[in-house]
Amino acid sequence: MAYQALYRVWRSQRFDDVVGQQAITQTLKNAIIQKQISHAYLFTGPRGTGKTSAAKILAKAVNCPHSQDGEPCNECEMCRSITAGTQEDVIEIDAASNNGVEEIRFIRDRANYAPTQATYKVYIVDEVHMLSTGAFNALLKTLEEPRKNVIFILATTEPHKIPATIISRTQRFDFKRIRxxxxxxxxxxxxxxxxxxxxxxxxxxxxxxxxxxxxxxxxxxxxxxxxxxxxxxxxxxxxxxGSLTFEMMDQFIGNCQTHNVSGALTMLEEMLASGKEARRLLENLLVYCRDLLIYQQAPQLLLEKAGHVTDAFQTLAKETSVAQLYQWIDILNATQNDVRFTTNPTIYLEVATVKLASSPAQATPTTTAEPIASDDVQQLKKEVQALRQELQQLKQNGVAATPQEVRPTPKRKAQTSSYRVPKERVFSVLQEATKQDLVNVKMVWDDLLASLSATQKAMLRASEPKAASSKGLVIAFDYEIICQRAANDSEFSAAVQNNLSRMIQNYGPDPIFITADSWPELRKEFLSGNHEVEPTEVFEEDEEITLIPEDDDRVVTKAQELFGELIQIEEN
Structure with missing residues (x-):
């Protein structure tokens, strides 16, 4: 006999065999015992949770002459023929390939005839949400006026696509994910x-x-x-x-906990090189951080589920703060959403790794104040009593207490950014910027990334060149924390400068790092000043750049030479 897959060999044959759906199976068994069988059922839920298996068991149970306690015997000729799929009165239909009006009309016409061998004629319609609108209308007529001894069992993974008129005429059972x-x-x-x-x-x-x-x-x-x-x-x-081993996760999160960006990125490359899929990797890391959090709060609960934990895991659970874990989970969750809609998840993974290993834990607010010593309390009481006596003496001497003017405490301005943009250096580059220099840099940008180390590559991938002159290059980073790290890393600046000088002849600019959010304001401020040259983002064609006219036509002429059709001149 040919080999059969496990899911076929071990397909549930009794209600008690269906795993994780006890409430549904018990309800169906009771309905069979009490002979309260509906004419239409709707089984919904994720894939692989037992919907079709339960439908076939129900078909056997209602037709089995030796049914006991709502369960089929699986030994009689009726049960064996339904299991083998040869029983003419139990019809399985795949709505994905039979979704037209004619197919449903044919079913409706056949439903008018009584079953030939079984007690009930059962129609099992799998993936019923794939039916067309006309097919649903044809099915609705049959459900409105059900024939005697005919049962429809509809199964679907997407119940929201089924018309409400169909759902309202069925008994709905929602199969849940199995624990x-x-x-x-x-x-x-x-x-x-x-x-x-x-x-x-x-x-x-x-x-x-x-x-x-x-x-x-x-x-x-x-x-x-x-x-x-x-x-x-x-x-x-x-x-x-394709899951991560415990040692891999221990090492990766350990590098993040010690702010070892280079080690974390190296570990990420090893995991990806070994064939780990990006989405599975993120899921494993999320579960790992969740386990750390649970182990901190309820270690026994995690040990009952996981069985054991490594020594490195226990050390990380002791040394990592709750605020840090919350921050890691937020970063991984956001990255998981981003990766869903991209064809190159490696970039998001590298940026997330830098953020995980660079971001310090944000202090969580607390409402618990430090306890005041009893000696301090007694001292405060004495001072208050002395002030009361002094005030009483002043009143007796005829001196009225005049309230002093209460000055409002000045409010601190919220600090929105901790990175100070080198404005003057940026303006000096913009003053001499040319389109050709920026074009040359962008042409070798991918080669520049390939020439850097893993850590430097991850940092530069989250950036974009905005303006270039013969002596300087303005690079805008998507994330402030990476921009700050790049500005403080002299080796990174030297690597960018040296590799550009090697790739572009007679060109070795001094890189200047800014945040992407600050670039529009910097450019606007520069354009509004008295500068002889007014640069723009020459590769962002969807953005219209308005140049401020001056008396000297040299500005307009120079801008047209640099940027051609990419600018728009407005006269006030």
């Missing part, structure tokens, strides 16, 4: 039945990678069995799922 613990228990049962050895941590990795779907878990387990040498180890599970 990691339940998946692990089921996988362990299967391996024990097949006499295959395993490590419990390996099952945990597989269960987490399945994301609540039993079918996905069984497919991954199938791969792990083929990959292993008789015993499924943690390393096997890590390789098959």
């Amino acid at each position: 990691t613990e339940d998946i692990m228990a089921h996988l362990a049962h299967i391996l024990n039945e097949n006499q295959i050895g395993y490590e419990e941590q390996a099952l945990q990795v597989i269960a987490r990678a399945a994301e609540g779907g039993m079918r996905d878990a069984l497919s991954i387990l199938d791969q792990a069995i083929s990959f292993s040498d008789g015993t499924i180890t943690l390393q096997n599970a890590m390789e098959v799922t």
Whole structure:
């Protein structure tokens, strides 16, 4: 007999076999026992959670002549034929490939005839949300006027695409994602039945990678069995799922905790080079930070779930503040959203790594004040009593207490930026900037990135050249923290300057670092001043640049020579 995948061999055949959906299966069993069977059911939920399996079990249970406690016997001819898919009165339809009006009309016409062998004629429509509008209308007529002994079971992963008129005529059951613990228990049962050895941590990795779907878990387990040498180890599970090992995560987060940017970036390159997928990597790091947080607050709870933790993990949990963990989780979560919509996730991962390893933990506000010593309290009471006596004497002597003018305490201005932009140096570059110099820099920009070290490359990837002259180059960074780091790193500035001089003949500009947010204001201030040359971002064609006319036409002439059609001249 040909090999069958685990998810087919171990497909649930009884309601009690359906993992993680006890509320739904018990409700269906009770309905069968009490003979309160509806004419239409809607099973919704994520993939691999048991919707189609429950539908076939329901079809067997209502037609099995030896049904007990709402469960099919799975031994009679009726049960075996439904399991094998040969029973004519139980029809499975894939709505993805049979979504037209004619197919549904054919089903509706066949539903008018009584079942030939079974007690109920059952139609199981999988992925019902794929039906066309006309097909839904045709199905609606059948659900409005149900025939006797006909049951429709509709299954879908996207219930929001089903018309409300259909949903209102069905009994809806929402299948939930299966818990990691339940998946692990089921996988362990299967391996024990097949006499295959395993490590419990390996099952945990597989269960987490399945994301609540039993079918996905069984497919991954199938791969792990083929990959292993008789015993499924943690390393096997890590390789098959593309997950990070505990040592990798310990080392990466450890570098971030000690602000070792170079070490964190090197570790990131190693993880990506070993074939780790960006989205899986981010998910593993998020779970790791979550585990650190839980271990700090409730260590026993995490130990019950994870089984064990490494020594490096325990050290990180002791040395990392809660505020730092919150900040890391926010950074990783934002990066996870960004990576979803990009074709080059490496850039986002490198920028996130620099932010993780560079950002100091923000102090969390607290409302708890330090306790005041009892001696201090007694001293304050004495001083208050002395002031009261003095005030009483003044009143007796006829001196009225005049309230002094209360001056409002000046409010501090909120500090929006800690990086001081070198405005004068930027203006000196803009004064002599040319379009050709900027074009030359942008032409070799990718080569410049390739020539830098991993740390320097990650810093420069989050930047863009804005203006260039024969002696200077203005580079704008997307993030202030990276801009600050670049400005304080003399080796980084020297590397940029030296590599540019090697790539562009007779050109070795002094790099000047600014934030991307400050660039529009700097350019506006420069354009409004009395400068002979007025530069612009020559490669941003969607942005119109308005030059301020002056009496001397040299400004306009020079600007047209530099930027051509990329400028717009307005006369007031």
